[in-house]
Amino acid sequence: MNLGLLLSTLFFLYLLFDYQRKEKIYIGYTTVLTLLFVGTLIINFFSHLFWGESDAIIVFIFLILGSLLIYITSQLTLAFEKIQTLSQHIAIMELKNKTSTEKETIE
């Protein structure tokens, strides 16, 4: 049961990473390391047994790291949006310039 859960989680994570790679939402090493570090522990974070065994400082560290992870992911999406807009502007300007030059040449 646990092995099945672990394998399906890993497979799902692999698919998500593959999707992000294809959509050019690159994840830096920092994020991967944070994911590996927090990801393995965050599963326990939701368990009531973990709460009983941990002290407050560890919970605090997890909360900080979790927030950081969400922040990094949202920033990556914003960065992708910026790249998309910039690429579109470059291509549109290039085409407009080319069209106007062609018109001037004809005239």
Place this chain on the structure above:
Amino acid sequence: MEIIPLIINSMKGLIIIPAYNEGPSIRPVLEQLHACLPDELDLVVVNDGSKDETYTEVINTGTKCLNLPCNLGYTGALKSGLRYGIEENYDFFGFMDADGQHRPEDMLALHNDFKNGEQDLIVGSRWLHQSTGQTSTAGRRIGMQFFSWLAQKLTDQKFSDTTSGMKMMNQNVAKEILHKKFGDLHAEVLIYLHDRGYRISETPIIVHERETGTSMYSFNDALLYPMKNLIFIAIFKLNSWTLKKVSSE
């Protein structure tokens, strides 16, 4: 009533063709299109950061080409074309694939239906035609049927082909697509637009088998596709429900 078709006949349209590594197939597609497109329809190819000779092939045919400096994906390429078209004041827009699967005469059929002015978005459907030339894998067919069923359930309108890449839309729909985040512009966009009162219909088309190049969906994408689409649909439905709730209160 007869004024609307007259106005649409004087409108200018832009056919947007996204292309990524379509060097071997793009030239015949563009030559066929140039041979049959009427004056009111312009053509722009969006070269989505191709690594092959796609850009050179497009330029050699004398077609306008938006040359993206990096690969933005299918939706990103289409949005680039829409942004260009809106800036250049085109009135309506068509989408077509660069791999030779779509026929230029089907784009003309969509244009003819669009001219009536009764629809905001027309989708080319390969399953409305009796002698459609396309076959697909069982998994793909199940996915298509599931999303067609879901779209029908959520909109009370029959959509036979939610994954079609051939579409024609007016400027209002184009602006919605440009400013909102969508997946691959399939079932989720139809549900979103239907919820906002846009009129959508289907026109039968024939889709050929791909002869060169590879599909944009890898095995992994095919597994993630339903999940991605379902998330988009859930978000849109939740937004619509919240808006209705707020407006009724």
